Amino acid sequence: MKQMIKGLRLLSTLLTPKVNSGERIHHSVRGILCSAGGQCVACLEPNAHFGLCTPCRQDLPANHWHCRQCALPLAFEGNDRLCGQCLQDPPPFSGVIAPWRYRFPVDSMIQRYKYNGQRTFARPLINDLAEHLVSVLEAAPERRPELLVASPMHPARRRQRGFNQAADIAEQISIRCGIPWTTELVIRNRRTRPQRGLSREERLANLTRIFHVTRRAPERIAIVDDVVTTGATARSLTIALLEAGARDVQIWALARTPG
């Protein structure tokens, strides 16, 4: 783990000067990592598979014990429990699949991907999420959604960031699972304040009626996002989709924050 931290830090100093130069970033990063022959993004070992070597992949913080409805990481064993919030105020979505906990190195990998456009850092996570979903759907075909909806981003924020990471993830999952995906079913009406740093009540208020569904929704939908935080976005997006005709909405994401 220590070696992995060192690796990420080293890589970040290596990449920092290239971060603010727009589209060229992707090429530079890809160039560095590919020319190194499939280097691990965490520890820089040369024998990586989809960006992570085997020991670093095994060290990723798996979300083993979690709430069965919202995937909130729980401290005790067992996946058949509900967290306090789901008991008190059951969410409108039927379930959350989020294989990792949002902590090191998963948080750093996602932040680099999302805020710096360094897609290479998310490749191992997206790849493994897609593989996990393929096996979940094989075991439980009734959970198969008809459509993947990328969690919508306001157009202004998308322009600022250069891409919508949720759409990027949805596209990869769509290819692997053979389920169509869209960014057009739901639009974000107005720009919200960033969710980070807000209380749960503030987040819910921030998200009230910001989603507009453009046409009748299919019955079974999976919303795709990078991280599920309080679940406030997921709740409000699910409500909008249910009101537009969906019957079952689940959430698929890379990671779940502890609260």
Ligand SMILES: [Zn+2]
């Ligand atoms: Zn490694």
Ligand SMILES: [Zn+2]
């Ligand atoms: Zn829960």
